[in-house]
Amino acid sequence: MATTSDAGDLRLAGLTKRFGAFTAVDDLTLTVPRGSFFALLGASGCGKTTTLRMVAGLEEPTAGHVWLGDRDITRLRPYQRPVNTVFQSYALFPHLDVFENVAFGLRRRKLRDIAPQVERMLSLVRLDGFARRRPAQLSGGQQQRVALARALINHPQVLLLDEPLGALDLKLRRQMQIELKRIQTDVGITFVHVTHDQEEAMTMADTVAVMNAGRIEQLGRPADLYDYPATAFVATFLGQSNLLAGEASGPSGGDVLVEAYGQRFAVPAGRARSARGRVFLGVRPEKLHLLPAASPVPSGHQSVTGVVSDSSYVGVSTQYLVRTAWGTELAVFAPNSGSEPPLAVGTQVCAHWSPAHAFVLERSPEEGDRTAPVLDTPDAVGVVP
Amino acid sequence: MTLLAGVGAGPRGQAVPPPPRRPGRRWLPYLLLLPGAAWLILFFAAPAVQLAATSLYDPGGSLTTGYAMTWAFGNYPDALRAYADQLFRSFGYAGLATLIGIVLGYPLAYAIAQKAGRWKNLLLVCVVAPMFTSFLVRTLAWKTILSDNGWAVGFLRDIGVLADDGRLLATSTAVVLGLTYNFLPFLVLPLYASLERLDGRLLEAASDLYASPVRAFVKVTLPLSMPGLVAGTLLFFIPAAGDYINAELLGTPNTYMVGNVIDSAFLVRLDYPQGAALSFLLMAVILAIVLVYLRRAGTDEVV
Numbered sequence: 017m018a019t020t021s022d023a024g025d026l027r028l029a030g031l032t033k034r035f036g037a038f039t040a041v042d043d044l045t046l047t048v049p050r051g052s053f054f055a056l057l058g059a060s061g062c063g064k065t066t067t068l069r070m071v072a073g074l075e076e077p078t079a080g081h082v083w084l085g086d087r088d089i090t091r092l093r094p095y096q097r098p099v100n101t102v103f104q105s106y107a108l109f110p111h112l113d114v115f116e117n118v119a120f121g122l123r124r125r126k127l128r129d130i131a132p133q134v135e136r137m138l139s140l141v142r143l144d145g146f147a148r149r150r151p152a153q154l155s156g157g158q159q160q161r162v163a164l165a166r167a168l169i170n171h172p173q174v175l176l177l178d179e180p181l182g183a184l185d186l187k188l189r190r191q192m193q194i195e196l197k198r199i200q201t202d203v204g205i206t207f208v209h210v211t212h213d214q215e216e217a218m219t220m221a222d223t224v225a226v227m228n229a230g231r232i233e234q235l236g237r238p239a240d241l242y243d244y245p246a247t248a249f250v251a252t253f254l255g256q257s258n259l260l261a262g263e264a265s266g267p268s269g270g271d272v273l274v275e276a277y278g279q280r281f282a283v284p285a286g287r288a289r290s291a292r293g294r295v296f297l298g299v300r301p302e303k304l305h306l307l308p309a310a311s312p313v314p315s316g317h318q319s320v321t322g323v324v325s326d327s328s329y330v331g332v333s334t335q336y337l338v339r340t341a342w343g344t345e346l347a348v349f350a351p352n353s354g355s356e357p358p359l360a361v362g363t364q365v366c367a368h369w370s371p372a373h374a375f376v377l378e379r380s381p382e383e384g385d386r387t388a389p390v391l392d393t394p395d396a397v398g399v400v401p
Numbered sequence: 402m403t404l405l406a407g408v409g410a411g412p413r414g415q416a417v418p419p420p421p422r423r424p425g426r427r428w429l430p431y432l433l434l435l436p437g438a439a440w441l442i443l444f445f446a447a448p449a450v451q452l453a454a455t456s457l458y459d460p461g462g463s464l465t466t467g468y469a470m471t472w473a474f475g476n477y478p479d480a481l482r483a484y485a486d487q488l489f490r491s492f493g494y495a496g497l498a499t500l501i502g503i504v505l506g507y508p509l510a511y512a513i514a515q516k517a518g519r520w521k522n523l524l525l526v527c528v529v530a531p532m533f534t535s536f537l538v539r540t541l542a543w544k545t546i547l548s549d550n551g552w553a554v555g556f557l558r559d560i561g562v563l564a565d566d567g568r569l570l571a572t573s574t575a576v577v578l579g580l581t582y583n584f585l586p587f588l589v590l591p592l593y594a595s596l597e598r599l600d601g602r603l604l605e606a607a608s609d610l611y612a613s614p615v616r617a618f619v620k621v622t623l624p625l626s627m628p629g630l631v632a633g634t635l636l637f638f639i640p641a642a643g644d645y646i647n648a649e650l651l652g653t654p655n656t657y658m659v660g661n662v663i664d665s666a667f668l669v670r671l672d673y674p675q676g677a678a679l680s681f682l683l684m685a686v687i688l689a690i691v692l693v694y695l696r697r698a699g700t701d702e703v704v
Binding site: 103121 | 600602603605606607608609610611612613616620621624625
């Protein structure tokens with residue numbers, strides 16, 4: 017299975033972990049290119065942390081292999097792997113000061129000239145002057161950076177980050193995201209970042225893998241995942257989507273035709289995951305535009321009509337709910353660019369979109385429309401004020 | 402003292418004066434101290450002063466003729482000269498028993514704290530259970546266990562550890578074993594308490610940072626359990642050094658410890674000044690050992 021061309025890539029092959037009858041990670045196969053910033057994104061319990069722990073060696077896989085370059089590290093003990101972890105709880109050693117925490121890995125490997133390396137690493141994470149403090153004397157953000165420095169100083173081939181920003185408040189988290197990205201670019205080490213925060217994954221990672229129930233739902237560049245999700249789960253977990261239940265009647269010219277609620281919609285064939293049978297027609301809320309009901313729809317656009325049932329002003333945009341004739345509420349984000357007047361609740365509107373922004377996904381028989389309530393952005397999850 | 406100082410003062414570095422407190426409140430901590438302090442003064446400080454005075458009485462006196470206070474500091478070197486063997490033996494036995502106690506107790510405490518799972522409470526009860534019977538009874542039981550025709554001696558003779566006429570009872574081995582057994586719970590319990598608090602994620606972190614299980618133990622588990630280990634060894638060593646029951650029941654006059662000498666000075670020979678002087682010598686040596694130990698162990702959060 018191993019080839020030497022991808023030296024340094026982290027590859028998981030058929031990786032499986034069962035706890036009793038529960039399958040936490042199910043036959044996972046993926047490659048993390050060397051030097052990339054890779055995010056494993058998923059809700060809690062989806063198996064992302066278990067995957068990370070198997071790479072670190074803290075959990076033994078039930079089946080499958082972990083390759084690092086052409087080396088099978090599946091059976092290596094954690095302390096034998098060129099992999100370091102930034103733990104969710106940080107797990108700093110309370111009896112050692114910052115300097116000794118950071119030097120821990122170097123000392124275990126009996127390296128020389130530790131002091132200058134530690135100093136350099138502390139200044140990389142902007143903690144100069146904190147060397148003699150104990151972890152308990154640091155703020156959450158500072159502890160997080162010590163945890164990062166403690167792992168990074170070993171120049172691991174892969175750095176694993178297990179929700180390292182989860183315990184920080186929103187502002188600090190944004191700041192640390194930028195720092196982490198900067199450091200990753202500076203040191204050029206492969207980062208595998210586990211998170212449930214889709215915005216965090218998208219801001220930081222080159223490649224995002226969305227995990228659900230122990231499997232990868234979709235893997236790719238954040239923009240690709242967002243623009244053209246592969247499944248309804250990805251479409252609703254990564255950002256918000258309006259998914260209308262419909263039936264596709266197959267390709268017609270360069271389009272796929274979808275019939276929903278008595279209307280026909282065309283979607284470019286290149287944006288359809290399924291061309292026939294039960295499908296979702298999906299449009300992102302910011303790709304929907306609102307017009308007063310009587311106004312003409314721009315040529316080439318498709319539309320549904322409805323009534324504004326809710327409007328929330330959130331600064332950069334106004335988020336509307338539009339109730340359609342069949343009762344589904346669509347989410348619409350309108351930028352507050354000042355060019356369009358706000359629409360009052362109760363206004364008859366027409367929501368239109370360019371077919372190039374729509375996408376078609378497979379749908380299981382029992383599923384109806386799926387739209388996200390406006391204010392329940394995934395961003396609000398886990399924010400501790 | 403810091404506790405008392407903190408009570409009266411408001412948060413430091415604040416310009417706003419603290420709200421006026423009700424008069425009498427500042428006496429509350431002293432009021433709370435009173436019962437315990439009175440108890441200690443009556444039953445510890447006063448007898449200790451009396452004992453100190455006794456240790457300086459004229460050694461020529463007796464209970465019948467009465468003692469005269471002659472500031473006889475010579476009682477101390479005299480007592481030391483006469484019973485140096487027993488004093489050294491006390492610390493030798495207690496030190497050896499403490500070492501055996503650590504070897505037995507650390508794995509036990511570790512297993513109960515980290516590996517026992519749902520058996521944890523049952524195992525803790527097992528550690529404490531011997532305390533439900535009297536110290537004396539437990540030591541007498543060891544007399545039976547170690548007796549010449551008991552199974553222990555028989556087995557050790559069979560496998561050749563003991564000679565055919567070798568014995569355990571009335572040897573220094575028996576005394577050290579008895580001390581180890583009797584004081585082991587005092588070592589295990591504080592050790593258990595600090596190992597129980599040990600965060601398993603720290604060991605994962607150590608392992609992730611290239612520490613083998615042995616290195617992780619030395620660099621993380623051991624230092625973090627140090628407060629418990631120090632407290633446990635002190636609770637073990639101090640009473641063991643002053644013990645006389647084990648030497649009395651399991652040993653011979655050749656294995657007597659300083660406790661036995663003090664016992665006989667007060668109750669048999671009725672040489673009160675010497676008994677008192679030996680008591681203070683014992684206390685002084687223990688204090689010195691504990692201070693050196695605490696400094697070496699480097700924990701400031703023990704007691």
